[in-house]
Amino acid sequence: MKLNFCSLSSGSSGNCYYLGNEFHGILIDAGISAKSINKFLKSIDVSMQSIMGVLITHNHSDHTRGLEVLTRRGRLPAFTTGEIWKSILNPQNRISRDCIREIPIQQKFHLAGFDIEAFPVCHDAPATIGFHITAGNKKITIATDLGHICQTAAPYIKAANLLIIESNYDEDMLVNGSYPHFLKARIQSDHGHLGNQQTSAFLADIINDNLSHICLAHLSINNNTPEKVLQTLHQTFSERGIILNDQQQISILNRNVPTDMIRLIE
Numbered sequence: 025m026k027l028n029f030c031s032l033s034s035g036s037s038g039n040c041y042y043l044g045n046e047f048h049g050i051l052i053d054a055g056i057s058a059k060s061i062n063k064f065l066k067s068i069d070v071s072m073q074s075i076m077g078v079l080i081t082h083n084h085s086d087h088t089r090g091l092e093v094l095t096r097r098g099r100l101p102a103f104t105t106g107e108i109w110k111s112i113l114n115p116q117n118r119i120s121r122d123c124i125r126e127i128p129i130q131q132k133f134h135l136a137g138f139d140i141e142a143f144p145v146c147h148d149a150p151a152t153i154g155f156h157i158t159a160g161n162k163k164i165t166i167a168t169d170l171g172h173i174c175q176t177a178a179p180y181i182k183a184a185n186l187l188i189i190e191s192n193y194d195e196d197m198l199v200n201g202s203y204p205h206f207l208k209a210r211i212q213s214d215h216g217h218l219g220n221q222q223t224s225a226f227l228a229d230i231i232n233d234n235l236s237h238i239c240l241a242h243l244s245i246n247n248n249t250p251e252k253v254l255q256t257l258h259q260t261f262s263e264r265g266i267i268l269n270d271q272q273q274i275s276i277l278n279r280n281v282p283t284d285m286i287r288l289i290e
């Protein structure tokens with residue numbers, strides 16, 4: 025069995041992630057254009073024909089921008105909860121209605137060889153979810169937009185072998201930056217985004233030998249840098265006496281280009 029993960033784009037200007045086995049693949053979110061998705065998949069040697077569906081976490085445009093073209097031209101089935109569909113669909117958008125698939129929350133469904141479970145997270149879009157995906161003996165959790173780690177999300181995040189988690193902003197850069205007060209408050213709130221210190225402290229709490237890959241995702245373009253993310257994480261881990269083992273990898277996901285493929289099962 026093969027199991028590969030690749031982030032095609034990650035950040036407030038667009039999110040799209042690929043997960044594939046030897047036969048098929050799925051996308052998680054479609055926040056970049058369908059053209060870019062096609063181009064990026066090609067660059068990692070994945071054919072669009074192998075993609076069996078796209079999972080959608082919430083209605084923000086940095087997660088849904090490519091959905092119209094993917095469903096209308098590509099006939100790609102799109103999966104999310106009824107409540108999120110209600111918040112996405114309106115008479116103006118041209119998402120192909122026959123590509124809509126409604127999924128349950130906290131209940132497994134099967135797609136392309138993956139067992140997938142949606143779980144609720146706290147974010148300022150209606151009924152936002154993360155995904156916990158099982159393939160073989162590996163577990164992948166994706167939680168990219170969340171203001172804090174709520175009790176419903178924590179067990180799914182703690183169980184991951186590969187974790188894609190947001191580290192959106194550097195606390196000092198946000199506070200001292202140019203955003204208006206209301207926006208700073210929104211981002212920092214329990215329904216906004218996770219800051220570097222929050223993510224690092226949570227990771228220090230849950231790190232264990234089964235967590236082999238940590239991908240830090242959805243970095244703000246204005247209030248964060250990859251260096252700040254790593255600096256905060258390393259400082260937090262060193263203060264807590266945490267030393268990673270040889271198998272454990274930490275990656276920062278690129279904003280506008282695919283990251284190196286993570287091969288969970290060769």
Ligand SMILES: [Zn+2]
Pocket residue numbers: 035036039084086087168169242
């Ligand atoms: Zn987002």
Ligand SMILES: [Zn+2]
Pocket residue numbers: 082084147149169
């Ligand atoms: Zn969002």
